[in-house]
Amino acid sequence: MDPLALKAGQHCLGHCAGEAAIEIAYGNVRATPSHDCAMVVTGAPAMLLIDNEPIPTKSIQILGAGQSLIIGPPSEGIYSYLHVAGGFSTAPIFDSRSTSPREGIGGLHGGYLRDHDVVPLGDSVPLIDTYRANPGLCNMEQRAVLTLRYVPGYQYDELAPALIQRLNGEHFEVTAKANRMGVTLNGPLLKTGVESLLSEATCQGAIQIPPDGNPIVLMKDRQTMGGYPIPGAVIESDCVRLAQVRPGQKVRFAACTPQEADNIRWLEHHYAETRLR
Amino acid sequence: MAFTIGPAGDTAMRLSFQEPPSPRLTRLLLQLQRTAQDYFFNALSDSVVGYATLTLFFTPLSLQRDQVAAWLEKTARSLSDSQETHAAHSKETVVLPVFYDPAVAPDLVTLADDLGMTIDTLTTLHSATPYFAYATGFAPGFCYLGTLDPRLKTPRLSTPRQRVPAGAVAIADQQTAVYPCESPGGWRIIGACPVTLFDLAATPVSRLAVGDSVRFEAIDEQTYCSLGGKL
Numbered sequence: 001m002d003p004l005a006l007k008a009g010q011h012c013l014g015h016c017a018g019e020a021a022i023e024i025a026y027g028n029v030r031a032t033p034s035h036d037c038a039m040v041v042t043g044a045p046a047m048l049l050i051d052n053e054p055i056p057t058k059s060i061q062i063l064g065a066g067q068s069l070i071i072g073p074p075s076e077g078i079y080s081y082l083h084v085a086g087g088f089s090t091a092p093i094f095d096s097r098s099t100s101p102r103e104g105i106g107g108l109h110g111g112y113l114r115d116h117d118v119v120p121l122g123d124s125v126p127l128i129d130t131y132r133a134n135p136g137l138c139n140m141e142q143r144a145v146l147t148l149r150y151v152p153g154y155q156y157d158e159l160a161p162a163l164i165q166r167l168n169g170e171h172f173e174v175t176a177k178a179n180r181m182g183v184t185l186n187g188p189l190l191k192t193g194v195e196s197l198l199s200e201a202t203c204q205g206a207i208q209i210p211p212d213g214n215p216i217v218l219m220k221d222r223q224t225m226g227g228y229p230i231p232g233a234v235i236e237s238d239c240v241r242l243a244q245v246r247p248g249q250k251v252r253f254a255a256c257t258p259q260e261a262d263n264i265r266w267l268e269h270h271y272a273e274t275r276l277r
Numbered sequence: 278m279a280f281t282i283g284p285a286g287d288t289a290m291r292l293s294f295q296e297p298p299s300p301r302l303t304r305l306l307l308q309l310q311r312t313a314q315d316y317f318f319n320a321l322s323d324s325v326v327g328y329a330t331l332t333l334f335f336t337p338l339s340l341q342r343d344q345v346a347a348w349l350e351k352t353a354r355s356l357s358d359s360q361e362t363h364a365a366h367s368k369e370t371v372v373l374p375v376f377y378d379p380a381v382a383p384d385l386v387t388l389a390d391d392l393g394m395t396i397d398t399l400t401t402l403h404s405a406t407p408y409f410a411y412a413t414g415f416a417p418g419f420c421y422l423g424t425l426d427p428r429l430k431t432p433r434l435s436t437p438r439q440r441v442p443a444g445a446v447a448i449a450d451q452q453t454a455v456y457p458c459e460s461p462g463g464w465r466i467i468g469a470c471p472v473t474l475f476d477l478a479a480t481p482v483s484r485l486a487v488g489d490s491v492r493f494e495a496i497d498e499q500t501y502c503s504l505g506g507k508l
Binding site for chain 2: 204
């Protein structure tokens with residue numbers, strides 16, 4: 001959900017082949033390695049303990065064989081990433097080590113990791129000083145109102161101007177109905193009067209408006225096809241911010257041109273590349 | 278044929294035809310998709326055919342919007358004018374066995390009642406003609422098939438089921454489909470198909486593809502069970 005935090009950890013450990021990390025929502029994980037390994041936790045800042053001793057967050061640590069690492073609940077944000085040097089070596093499916101629990105595909109056994117699961121580690125690479133990237137790189141700045149920039153498209157021109165005005169002018173709130181599939185928002189109802197449209201491809205960030213009028217921003221594990229009206233799609237950079245905010249967070253939408261979206265992506269790409277070297 | 282071209286978020290472009298779905302339109306979309314795959318090659322990370330749309334997903338920062346829009350405009354125009362594009366290729370019809378029985382189809386009895394017909398008439402109508410595969414998606418191996426006999430037209434359940442079993446044969450509006458794996462779903466279940474539609478070990482992984490012709494064939498309980506169907 002937070003590619004920047006994933007990338008930060010990969011750079012820290014000298015991973016350059018897209019090595020897998022474990023995504024953890026709301027912390028509370030205990031893990032013990034079978035052999036000594038370097039590790040780092042990125043993303044939502046969580047309290048870390050090795051054998052019950054607190055260790056600095058956002059730094060590379062050596063976890064000894066049999067030692068117990070505890071990742072506590074994060075103080076803010078949702079998704080933390082546990083990276084271990086060499087990555088995890090579960091069997092890739094479609095060139096990916098991601099897990100899709102809804103379909104039971106990928107990962108260790110197609111589902112969420114459970115108590116007592118043993119995840120195979122990849123071959124460790126020696127740590128090199130030049131890889132000391134900034135593990136703190138993430139999108140966790142707190143804001144009273146998070147602005148979600150979106151590129152208008154899909155049914156934007158067919159929806160009532162009053163509805164678009166509401167979408168652009170009012171504040172919405174992130175609800176607890178938020179997961180890897182999508183984030184449901186609460187606020188002024190956006191009644192489109194449309195029950196369903198011909199099914200077509202969805203995209204990341206698509207603002208889907210079901211008949212009840214509460215918009216859903218589609219995230220990484222969204223359904224590939226959808227049939228509800230969509231006035232546009234939130235740009236990737238703001239999808240990451242949205243992924244890391246908790247229920248109750250206020251958000252607003254702001255339309256942007258595709259060119260502006262590209263400029264933002266270029267800048268953030270450059271920022272990540274320079275901060276990670 | 279009239280169409281519009283616009284962005285789908287910040288890394289995709291969407292081509293939408295102002296035209297009701299038809300096998301002819303789908304064949305045009307498939308032809309466009311193949312042409313785009315050849316032309317954009319590695320810059321294209323994914324492409325999806327909908328009922329009346331083609332969405333092209335690009336590797337971030339590789340998308341030259343003006344160029345893509347101009348290419349889409351020109352290519353869609355020339356392909357929709359060409360007669361060849363729309364010719365149906367002689368693909369074999371995929372036959373899927375279905376056990377139509379209340380034991381595996383919780384909506385069969387009430388639906389027949391709602392539609393004012395016998396279960397026999399309902400299942401005969403459902404299996405009478407081959408369907409066209411308009412789109413895939415929703416879940417791996419899920420294929421949107423149409424068009425249903427107008428006499429079978431039915432709304433979705435007002436509250437979707439949390440669990441629809443794998444193999445459930447269902448209808449909604451004027452569409453029909455088989456649920457390839459257990460998932461939530463709001464379509465009405467009228468039968469069960471024992472054939473595996475999505476298999477990671479198979480090539481291709483999905484039994485059905487857009488553009489296929491699919492026919493359902495009624496089978497009895499014994500055949501259903503011998504083909505691996507579960508009651």
